[in-house]
Every structure is written in C-alpha cells, then in structure tokens.
Amino acid sequence: MLKRVMFKRTGVLLAALALAAPCFAAPPVLRLSTTTSTENSGLLAHLLPAFEARYGVTVHVLAVGSGKALALARNGDVDVVLVHARAAEDAFVAAGHGVGRRDVMYNDFVLVGPASDPAGVKGGRDLLAALRKIAARGVKFVSRGDDSGTDLMEKSYWKAIGTRPPAGRYLSAGLGMGEVLNMAAELGAYTIADRATYSSYGARTGLAVMVEGDARMFNPYGIIAVNPARHKHVNHAAARRLIDWLTSPEGRQTIAGFRRDGRQLFFPPAPP
Incomplete structure (x- = not known):
C-alpha cells in the first residue's frame, strides 16, 4: 500500500509507518524521497501500486524539493531517491552518498x-x-x-x-x-x-x-540508491528492485502509459 508524506517548509522527517496485525508479518518497507512533481502530477499513484504488487513491498513516499530529497538520502532517512537535479545528483554520487544512479525519464x-x-x-x-x-x-x-x-x-x-x-x-x-x-x-x-x-x-x-x-x-529525472556502506540500515535490496523495475521494459511502458487529458507527461529514455 502506497504511503505518502508531504514536506512543507520544514526539514523534520515525518514517516507514516504501517502497523501489521499481530498475527501477520509486516511487508518490507521501502522509503522513497522524491520531487513534488512526481507526486503532484499523479505519476507515483500510477506507478508504485504495480511495483508493490509485484514485489510485496510497501513504499513510503516523502515528496519534497529535489534538494531536500537528496538531503534525506544523504542522512540515511530514506533508501532511494528520485529527483530532477542532475548536477546535484552527480555530486551526491561523487561524494559517496549514493550508488547505481540511472536515468528514469524526462519531460x-x-x-x-x-x-x-x-x-x-x-x-x-x-x-x-x-x-x-x-x-x-x-x-x-x-x-x-x-x-x-x-x-x-x-x-x-x-x-x-x-x-x-x-x-x-x-x-x-x-x-x-x-x-x-x-x-x-x-x-x-x-x-x-x-x-x-x-x-x-x-x-x-x-x-x-x-x-x-x-x-x-529539458528536464531529466534520475534515481539513486542510498549507499549501504554509509548507512547499513537502509533497505538496499528493495531500492535496487525499484531501480531495476523502473528502468525495465515493464517500468518504462508504465511510465509512458501515464497520461493526463490524453497527453503523455513523462518519457523514458531510449533503451541502452
């Protein structure tokens, strides 16, 4: 089940945690910080249920500006980050805070x-x-x-x-x-x-x-896993699954299929 947490003006981390019934194990949780455009546009509500159903993962979304999304990732408060600030993304990876960056889409x-x-x-x-x-x-x-x-x-x-x-x-x-x-x-x-x-x-x-x-x-988006060597508690396996799925043929098709008033809003890059 997709959980959304919106940040406004503050840097305080607010996480909505699902509590499972005593007789059932809680599904694994993946914490995703991302830019507000992916949330406000409705893209995440279109994308993430398919990923959650396939992998049995509950995604908690923290939608903020790209700078704050990267700061959350840098602090180990999330497992994976999806943003559109290429220079900042490259600096984030170069500083050792993130690994496995991939291009996801553009508009x-x-x-x-x-x-x-x-x-x-x-x-x-x-x-x-x-x-x-x-x-x-x-x-x-x-x-x-x-x-x-x-x-x-x-x-x-x-x-x-x-x-x-x-x-x-x-x-x-x-x-x-x-x-x-x-x-x-x-x-x-x-x-x-x-x-x-x-x-x-x-x-x-x-x-x-x-x-x-x-x-x-031109407005490209990239996804990066938080470096597990820096933050051993992160759910790196689930982060890698999301990255792999979004850049797979199925994920690319799902991104391309998101439309508003018949118009495609995000475009996956050409296959490598």
Whole structure:
C-alpha cells in the first residue's frame, strides 16, 4: 500500500509507518524521497501500486524539493531517491552518498503566466529572451525558492542573463510547485513549472503556457540508491528492485502509459 508524506517548509522527517496485525508479518518497507512533481502530477499513484504488487513491498513516499530529497538520502532517512537535479545528483554520487544512479525519464519545463500576458512573451521559444522582458517590465515573477530541481534550473536561467526582476517583483515562495502555481495565478505573475505539474494544476489556475520548446528547458529525472556502506540500515535490496523495475521494459511502458487529458507527461529514455 502506497504511503505518502508531504514536506512543507520544514526539514523534520515525518514517516507514516504501517502497523501489521499481530498475527501477520509486516511487508518490507521501502522509503522513497522524491520531487513534488512526481507526486503532484499523479505519476507515483500510477506507478508504485504495480511495483508493490509485484514485489510485496510497501513504499513510503516523502515528496519534497529535489534538494531536500537528496538531503534525506544523504542522512540515511530514506533508501532511494528520485529527483530532477542532475548536477546535484552527480555530486551526491561523487561524494559517496549514493550508488547505481540511472536515468528514469524526462519531460520539460514551461514558462507560464496570466493569459493577458502583460510582459508580451507568449509564443516565443527563447526562454532567456522572455525572462529579459519579464525582468525589464513591471510584472511579477514567483520563484519556488525551495532548492528544488525546478528552483535550481530557474536560478540558472537568471544567472545566464545576468539579471532578474527587482525586489518586490521577484517573490521567493519557499513552496511546492502546485502552491507556486496557485500563488502566481492569484498575483497575476509568471513562473517556471515542470510540465507535468502544470498539466495537473493549469486548468484550475487559469495560467497559460508562454514559452516552451527551448532546449534549455529539458528536464531529466534520475534515481539513486542510498549507499549501504554509509548507512547499513537502509533497505538496499528493495531500492535496487525499484531501480531495476523502473528502468525495465515493464517500468518504462508504465511510465509512458501515464497520461493526463490524453497527453503523455513523462518519457523514458531510449533503451541502452
């Protein structure tokens, strides 16, 4: 049975533990920290029941930004981590905190904003040019501000153009993607979102896609087992099973089969 635990603003680990009836042995537990996009989009609810049924494992999901997900893994608070922050993932493995990283899937980021488009950026395919306009004009931008994969990518874009909106128009929320989309809608602001979460929340917010298709907006996801040499208590066997299953033909097909309104939201990489 899939268990979900959402983190908001704090670094305190909250784990929902299933208690078995006295006459039955509890199924093995696999603790997965992951980015909020995999939870908010509905992907995990689509993927994990099949894995749990096949291997008799109960997955406890801790959905946070990628930075916090990696910190949980680094501390040995989870067994496996699924995130979208490639540079941070590589550093995590290089430091000996994780082993066996594999590419799982990819999608893309989108720049979204109010349908009225006060910055005049809608329809372009050059993200940096659009951000320059947003920075120069009297419009607001909401940042995740939570050290997530989306937050890290967004900040790299501002760094690339050497500017960003001034204080008062650049709002650092410290919130998950769904909450940031709602906040941007309320303020008539722009933001950058992963496409899967936007597809889940967009109709409710009224925000429209402004810029898409820029190669800079490519968004890959990787999965990494926590190094059992660092944390001997982790369930490394179950972590390896999940990694192997997600990258197997069955797992890849299950990822590709997840759709919203008929549209595929995550794409497994080409087979090796």
